[in-house]
Amino acid sequence: MKTDLSNQPQLVKESPFKSLIQNNIRNSSMIIALLFIMVLFQILTDGLLLRPLNITNLILQNSYILVLAIGMVLVIITGHIDLSVGSVAAFVGAISAILMVNYEVPMFLAVIISLVVGAIIGAWQGFWVAYVKIPAFIVTLAGMLLFRGLTMIVLEGKSIAPFPESFQKISSGFIPDIGGGSIHLLTIIIGAVLSLILIFTQIKGRRTEVNYQFEVQPLGIFIAKLIGMVALLNVFTYILATYEGIPNILIILAILIVLYTFVTNKTKAGRHVYAIGGNEKAAQLSGIKTKRMTFWVFVNMGVLSALSGLLFAARLNAATPKAGNLFELDAIAACFIGGASAYGGIGTVPGAIIGGLVMGIMNNGMSLLGLGVDWQQGIKGLVLLAAVAFDIYNKNKAS
Numbered sequence: 001m002k003t004d005l006s007n008q009p010q011l012v013k014e015s016p017f018k019s020l021i022q023n024n025i026r027n028s029s030m031i032i033a034l035l036f037i038m039v040l041f042q043i044l045t046d047g048l049l050l051r052p053l054n055i056t057n058l059i060l061q062n063s064y065i066l067v068l069a070i071g072m073v074l075v076i077i078t079g080h081i082d083l084s085v086g087s088v089a090a091f092v093g094a095i096s097a098i099l100m101v102n103y104e105v106p107m108f109l110a111v112i113i114s115l116v117v118g119a120i121i122g123a124w125q126g127f128w129v130a131y132v133k134i135p136a137f138i139v140t141l142a143g144m145l146l147f148r149g150l151t152m153i154v155l156e157g158k159s160i161a162p163f164p165e166s167f168q169k170i171s172s173g174f175i176p177d178i179g180g181g182s183i184h185l186l187t188i189i190i191g192a193v194l195s196l197i198l199i200f201t202q203i204k205g206r207r208t209e210v211n212y213q214f215e216v217q218p219l220g221i222f223i224a225k226l227i228g229m230v231a232l233l234n235v236f237t238y239i240l241a242t243y244e245g246i247p248n249i250l251i252i253l254a255i256l257i258v259l260y261t262f263v264t265n266k267t268k269a270g271r272h273v274y275a276i277g278g279n280e281k282a283a284q285l286s287g288i289k290t291k292r293m294t295f296w297v298f299v300n301m302g303v304l305s306a307l308s309g310l311l312f313a314a315r316l317n318a319a320t321p322k323a324g325n326l327f328e329l330d331a332i333a334a335c336f337i338g339g340a341s342a343y344g345g346i347g348t349v350p351g352a353i354i355g356g357l358v359m360g361i362m363n364n365g366m367s368l369l370g371l372g373v374d375w376q377q378g379i380k381g382l383v384l385l386a387a388v389a390f391d392i393y394n395k396n397k398a399s
Contacts, residue, residue, distance in 0.1 A: 030338055030354045037358060041365030048368050049361070052243035055236075060172060060315060062360035063249040064089070064308040066353055068331035069338075070260050071304035073352040074297050076335050077277040079344030080129060080136035082301050084121075084143030086327030089309030090320075091147040092118050096310055097160035097319030100167060107167045115306050121147070122302020123295070130294040144328070152321050161318035171314035174244045175251065184245035191237030195230045202226050249311060256304075260349045273297065277344035333380065334359055337387040358383075 042049045068085050075082050092114050099110040121143070128139045162168075179185035202222075209216050217225070240246055264270035272293050275283040284290045308327065313319050338355025340347030359380065366376045 030351060030358070034354055034358050034361070037361055037365070041361060041368070045365060045368045049365055050239070052239050054364070054368075055239055056243050056247060058360055058364055059247055059250055059253075061364070062356060063171065063253060064312045064315070065327060065330045065334065065360070066253055066356045067256065067304055067308045067311060068327055069334040069352040069356045070256055070349055071301040072331040073335045073338070073340055073347045073349060074260075074264070074273055075136070075301050076332070076340045076342075077273055077344060077347045078294055078297050079277045079280065080294070080297075081140065081332065082125075082136065082298070083140040083328050084125065084147060085301065085305040085308070085331060086324035086329075087144045087147035087151065088118060088121050088302060088305040088324075089312060089327055090151045090322075090324035091121075091154070092306040092309035093313035093319045093323050094151050094155050094160070094321075096313055097163065098154065100163055101160050107164055111167075111310060114310055115303055118302040118304075118306025118309075119299050120302070122299040122305070125302070126295040126298030129298060130291045136298075151323075155319060155321050157321055159318045159320040163314060163317055168314050168317055169248060170252075171249050171311045173248045175246050175248065177245060182242075184241040184243075187237050187241035187245040190246065191234050191241075194237075195233055198229060198233065199226065202229075252311075257349060257353060264349060269293070274345055277346070279345075330356075330359060333384045333387075336384060342388055342392070355387075 038049065048054060068089070072082060072085065095117055096110055096114045099105040099113060100107060105113070125136075125139050125143050128134045129136045174184075175186060177184050177186050178189075206216055206222060216222070237246075264273065272283070272288045275286070275288055276290050276293055280290055309324065312323055316323070334356035335347060335352045336342065336355065337358050338347070338351035338353070340351065340355075362380065362383070363376060366379065371379075
């Protein structure tokens with residue numbers, strides 16, 4: 001007896017090419033959003049946004065937030081939050097000013113002491129979160145109040161300035177040139193070298209995926225994507241080369257991004273961080289020392305908060321009681337906009353950097369347009385709400 005299949009529902013097999021395109025758009029949605037915002041403000045500001053001077057200012061103005069975002073994304077991945085980073089940055093900046101300005105401690109030693117102070121603060125908060133099991137929201141809220149108060153006390157309500165010139169150059173200096181022309185030659189050379197490294201690593205990564213029989217992009221899309229990445233990199237370095245070259249702070253940021261991306265993607269510690277955020281009880285049962293790992297995540301956040309405070313103090317050339325105000329909200333927003341999940345277990349360092357750049361370009365673009373701070377805060381709030389709503393929508397859709 002024959003069965004009539006004409007009226008039976010048929011499974012439509014999705015095209016692998018279409019699926020691949022959709023996955024890449026989904027994974028690169030924030031990059032697309034960043035490019036869209038850049039183009040939008042470039043048009044609205046009549047070309048002011050992407051001028052060499054303004055791009056350099058964007059890097060200098062957002063560096064301390066990006067440093068905080070790198071540490072904050074690890075905290076959020078583990079399922080916690082840190083509200084104290086702005087106050088810690090202000091407190092460490094005050095300590096560094098007292099050391100360098102009042103007591104004339106050598107810059108290198110003062111920086112080391114400041115970073116150690118940040119680590120101790122992180123250990124203090126990590127102890128209460130990891131071992132005493134007080135919610136991180138409460139611990140770091142207490143820390144925000146405590147270290148803001150200590151900043152006022154040690155500064156006696158006054159600003160301390162100026163810092164030594166060598167310290168200022170950390171945040172406002174540029175790498176020296178090897179030529180004397182109008183174009184910063186060393187920056188162009190660095191761009192070319194980075195392009196070669198990028199091409200090599202991308203090709204090597206593709207070959208590894210092919211050898212392990214993973215699904216890879218079609219060769220044409222891979223080549224087009226690689227050409228686009230190299231072109232963007234060289235355009236960026238050329239724009240910097242037409243002004244003063246690569247800022248010192250950009251070198252520090254690049255080192256941090258590469259280091260923390262490697263740690264989160266390629267090391268056992270990174271896998272443990274994601275495991276804790278995904279399911280802490282399951283991670284503990286599988287042998288991961290969840291308390292110790294959470295503790296060290298907060299120690300790391302303390303060190304990066306201290307570094308952010310040093311960068312901000314060097315940029316401002318002063319330690320002030322109001323330093324670090326709302327830094328924590330910008331860092332948290334950068335992580336969520338960059339794809340981190342409010343539930344923990346999801347997030348990347350590059351994503352947090354992209355989220356920070358989205359916030360920074362929006363701030364800069366709206367300032368160039370003459371929008372007031374009230375409008376800027378409102379728009380940033382809506383963007384943050386939309387990012388978290390998008391995360392929840394994706395989570396519900398996946399389940």
